[in-house]
Amino acid sequence: MIDLLPVLVPLPVLLPLIGAGLALVLSKHSRAQNIVSILILSAVMVISLIMLFGVDAHGPQVVAIGGWEPPAGIVLVADRLSSLMLVVSSLVILCVLVYALSQDANDDSNETPISVFNPSYLVLCAGVANAFLAGDLFNLYVGFEMFLVASYVLLTLGATAERIRAGVTYVVVSLVSSIIFLAAIGVIYASTGTVNIAQLSERLSELPPDVQMILHVLLLIGFGIKAAIFPLSFWLPDSYPTAPAPVTAVFAGLLTKVGIYAIIRTETLLFAESSLRVPLLIAAALTMVVGILGAIAQSEIKRIVSFILVSHIGYMLFGVALGTTVGLAAAIYYTVHHIIVQTALFLAIGMVEMRGGSTSTRSLGGLMVLSPALSIIFFIPALNLSGIPPFSGFIGKVALFAAGFSDHDWLAVTLIVAGTVTSLLTLYVIGRTFNLAFWRDPADAEEPNEELVAEFAERKKAKLAGKPWKAQIGVPGSMVAATTVVVVASIVLTVFAGPLWDLSNRAAENLQSPVSYVSTVLGGDDQ
Template sequence: MGDVPVPNLLPLPVLLPLLGAALALAFRRSDRLQRIVSIAALAGVVVVAAVLVWQTDVSGPQVLWLGAWQEPLGISLVADRLSALMLLVSSVVTLLVLLFAIGQGHADSDDEVARETPLSIFHPTYLVLTAGVANAFLAGDLFNLFVGFEILLFSSYVLITLGGSASRIHAGTTYVVVSLLSSALFLIGIAATYAATGTVNLAQLAIRIGGLDPGVALVLQLCLLTAFAIKAAVFPMSAWLPDSYPTAPAPVTAVFAGLLTKVGVYAIIRTQTLLFPASPLTDLLLWAALLTMVIGILGAVSQSGLKRILSFTLVSHIGYMIFGIALSTQAGTAGAIFYVVHHIIIQTSLFLITGLVERIGGSTSLHRLGGLALASPLLATLFFVSAMNLSGVPPLSGFLAKIGLVDAGIAVGTPLAWVVVAGGIVTSLLTLYALSKVWSQAFWRPLSEAREVAELAAEEAADEAEQFEQAELDAGRRPGGAATITAAPTGVALAVDTSPRALPRMMLGATAAMTAVGLLITLVAGPLQAFTERAAADLRQRDPYITSVLPEEVRR
């Protein structure tokens, strides 16, 4: 008997969420059926992604050409070690965040505001977002990558404004404008690339770009890199993120923080290694990495709200990934991949924990929070583990990821590489400082002391509002709404919630599971590091990807 052919699984990570979205929309009048469909679809993607990780590691890149077009004119889906690993991590994250969101929906079912929110569209939109992320990871050509970005961005527009509050609409507007700008640049880059090479297939571009005039290739690289850097929130194109993410619902913020910027980082890794392996922009990327790390973490240190602190640390730690990419070595690329995996899990965990902090404490402002360690020792433990992991405290995965990048930077040995290594160490220490401030004030400060701080901050804010109103009147202008100011412009509330709500088990369980996945990365760091090194070797060699995608007659 011959070998039984293994079915090609590549369409399933995209098709399962899209089918689930259609069914969830059809079952919009039944919350229970929507939940069942969504969980089943995302659980199926996790299984498929795990199989793809095994297949790509054992058998090399998996390729599927769609449509009846002659290769390489058709649409190709490609899974190599990098894309399969990213797909597995993202599918685990989206499943656990979905469970958190379902738990939140149960807990808020009696809340009047929650009843008025159109939650029937959450499940189909969330599944479409998942399909867009999967399509971006599996795209074998630039235009399909663009389609993946647009799918996830379209659904993210809906999710970030869910509920229709003024703050969410304002944040969504900023997010939409920035996303449209990056998409326009990406589309221009695709058009210019096709005009210069006659193709948008990544494998074919890897062959043809080498024959272009160096100046033309540099323009194409800059255009694509700028578009992806905006999506990844790389400095100086990162100012939009801290103003956009914190206003969204807790599960939406968590999945955005964990995944959306990493899709941009993935695109940078893919194009820099496959299309521009001998990049003349190494020093530019190293400077971008350094500034992203340092300026981002300085922003985090200066904040007094937990969501904004985490948003700035998210920006800052993107710099570590860009550092690994900029080194243009196998060790640097492997370190960047390992850091992406670590950061997706840990950053999502911290934003889920923040959602629970807001629920139990009534706020995320450090001026108002206190005594959380006594109110919920388990929540305190989850925050401490994830905060130490993000800060890079040994022996957790954050420490291992940073050590890998530091070793890669030292091996390169250029003065600029040493400067970025030093910047990375300083950033890690400042991350520890920023999160330790949260730990001491929100979890261990007595609530009575927090109440005094909040009242003092509110008085100062009221004085500022009065001075602002008087200045407007003195200038002969009528202040819009100044007479109705009841809270600090800085977002400090006037009252302290002295009766925190209990934490729903499903929300707490999903958060604990996400934190456990972060610890699991530490336990399997050896095999994971070996896998990322094999993935980096394939990326640097390029031949495994090119020969798997293109027939021999096309490669000649």
């Protein structure tokens, strides 16, 4: 198996790009295009799983692209962290694709035309995989640009005024982030003569402290914008909710975590000796609190969950900022949890919009009676996101708080308090949202939806009369199935929390002692 692993490493990037080309060729044959896209992403998921088990057993795997050996050439590196992120992202990406294709097949508005959606989506997948596997900063930049360019297209599908306006904001912010990142790469290369991450881990520590600090801050600002860390998170709640439901789901669940992944690499491989612990902890606390306060002020479910997304980025940054093995392990576990749970919740919200005609709590109501299955699908990830025991959200937060307590520092304890308050407020917001959208009579809504009111009244009459009743508006079975798979995956994170925590801990130990990574990339013997 170990001989096979290097062959597999480039495939999560290469296969989606090939798939995107085939999807363009088959643009007039939507069925064939769908089959190609699903097969490609299924293959990527299987390959990612094999890589994860192989890397966990045999150590990091390195592939030099084009035969140019590192540090001169471009390298792809699969270690425990990148392989774990590939597995989670490939599962989410595949389920969202199935959901999106089902929505398109049942959507007369044709907001997400397959001929445009599939190629763009596959390029986005390739960019995400390239970012996770990148062994040098410039290739990481290329990965970012690949999925950002694709995301520009996906965000503005349908070309409505609202989406174009949100897309402009997203494009401008992303370009600023990319310019900062590219400038940082240029200065780093001028200072060290390399952009290879393994080589930089040795050379950056030789620079004067003030130069290290400038480079460190530049990278964190660039990645902080992508990860939506306060005060660089202003763009997210306005950009994500306007996109089609599957696009919002994959953006919210995955793209911000690529920024967190880059920050983890920055803090452990590049600047392990140049700590910005205090500013990062403060940013984590502000991200938690400001994000959840924004959620409380909203009445539109997509915007509510978008603000909650921002607030929970703070938990991941908290674990990274602690800089300990336990803190990093908790951050990795919580990142995996959040990718899956956030995706599941946004997919469920997409079905709420289809079933109720809106995602505004001012007009929704009665969905518990009208669509019990949808209520359960929404309720499970909502509870998980709130950190209710025994779900993975609770486990991840307990692990983060335990890491903070073991740090014996007043600032870490302050973060624990902020995290606890944020968790309680998340539960309040989720409970309020569920009550308004699912429990109450739709006639009691501030802006009643007449169709929901009439359907709810008809359902009550049928129940009183003991007659059968059939919903007027249904949700496609494949959309329900795709969302259910992601919800089940979120439950699996709880059931198998022990093995996942052990894997996260091993990944964190590798990050804290990157000898294996560096020696493997640069040709050492110790793997």
